[in-house]
Amino acid sequence: MSGRRSGSGVSSISDDQITHLVFKLQQLIPELCARRSLKASASKVLQETCDYIRNLHKEVEDLSDRLSQLLASIDTDNDQAAIVRSLLM
Amino acid sequence: MHFLGSVELLSLSATSFPLLLSRLNFLLFSLSIQEQVLARMRSPFSLKQEFLKKWILGLQRCRSSKKNMSIFKRKKVIKLSADVAMASARKGTTCWSRALIADAVKEGNADKHLAEKILGPASERQPTEKVPVGAMAYNKRIRSKKILKRSSVIRRTIKCAPQAARPSSIVKTLVGKRRQILRSLIPGGEFMNGVSLIEETLDYIISLRAQVDVMRSLASASKLVNLN
Numbered sequence: 001m002s003g004r005r006s007g008s009g010v011s012s013i014s015d016d017q018i019t020h021l022v023f024k025l026q027q028l029i030p031e032l033c034a035r036r037s038l039k040a041s042a043s044k045v046l047q048e049t050c051d052y053i054r055n056l057h058k059e060v061e062d063l064s065d066r067l068s069q070l071l072a073s074i075d076t077d078n079d080q081a082a083i084v085r086s087l088l089m
Numbered sequence: 090m091h092f093l094g095s096v097e098l099l100s101l102s103a104t105s106f107p108l109l110l111s112r113l114n115f116l117l118f119s120l121s122i123q124e125q126v127l128a129r130m131r132s133p134f135s136l137k138q139e140f141l142k143k144w145i146l147g148l149q150r151c152r153s154s155k156k157n158m159s160i161f162k163r164k165k166v167i168k169l170s171a172d173v174a175m176a177s178a179r180k181g182t183t184c185w186s187r188a189l190i191a192d193a194v195k196e197g198n199a200d201k202h203l204a205e206k207i208l209g210p211a212s213e214r215q216p217t218e219k220v221p222v223g224a225m226a227y228n229k230r231i232r233s234k235k236i237l238k239r240s241s242v243i244r245r246t247i248k249c250a251p252q253a254a255r256p257s258s259i260v261k262t263l264v265g266k267r268r269q270i271l272r273s274l275i276p277g278g279e280f281m282n283g284v285s286l287i288e289e290t291l292d293y294i295i296s297l298r299a300q301v302d303v304m305r306s307l308a309s310a311s312k313l314v315n316l317n
Binding site for chain 2: 014017018021022024025028029043046047049050052053054056057059060061063064065066067068069070
């Protein structure tokens with residue numbers, strides 16, 4: 001175990017990869033983006049990521065609530081569905 | 090802001106849902122020019138379009154014979170069809186999307202029948218293996234194991250070189266409590282590790298944002314229609 005360092009080349013690439021991915025994650029999260037700091041620590045990024053995902057989940061819940069109240073009915077007629085479909089394709 | 094202005098100009102008087110959707114789609118097209126300028130990873134506009142298309146399909150499949158659906162049921166249908174649409178927009182290319190759909194139709198899930206209705210006939214569905222199989226995923230798992238092994242080696246050998254410990258601190262973060270929390274938040278997270286976990290997180294966040302944006306646009310448009 002102490003002598004076996006043969007995999008070091010591959011592992012350091014993976015470390016760089018992870019660092020790069022964590023940086024990309026940082027760019028996605030509005031909390032960390034706004035502060036314009038070069039690189040937040042990985043643990044900070046992960047923490048903010050978890051918070052951000054939880055916020056997004058909550059937003060989806062709230063929007064589903066609002067939409068269910070706003071939309072009188074979700075039934076659609078056949079020809080109007082065809083119109084919508086032809087517009088989208 | 091620009092979006093809402095266009096909505097007013099269109100002087101929406103229709104209250105029917107499909108007409109609303111066709112107008113929303115027109116607005117999405119006009120938004121697309123702005124979106125394309127701002128587009129970063131993987132063309133967010135086409136993702137929104139794909140999501141909207143699948144969401145509408147799912148909603149149509151839930152057309153019920155009884156006209157008066159309870160508000161509670163309606164909310165469930167809207168949310169479930171939105172989640173399923175978001176996942177199937179990925180066409181089985183990501184682990185989280187496959188896991189989301191697999192969970193939705195799992196035996197013992199209370200809303201299994203609803204999910205199956207939304208997904209439509211089996212012939213039209215995407216592949217839904219729960220655990221990612223295949224060479225790519227296997228290599229990722231091997232890489233993840235190497236990362237974990239390396240982290241334990243580093244922790245044991247490096248004692249007085251704090252700078253050199255930086256790469257391992259990132260790895261240590263990934264084996265910590267926060268990783269567990271992140272895994273619990275992402276569908277199928279328990280099967281992901283290291284690099285694949287972060288890649289899936291990136292994709293999941295992008296998809297969630299697209300979902301929220303489209304739903305929010307529809308809510309704004311609906312509200313304006315109801316005011317007329």
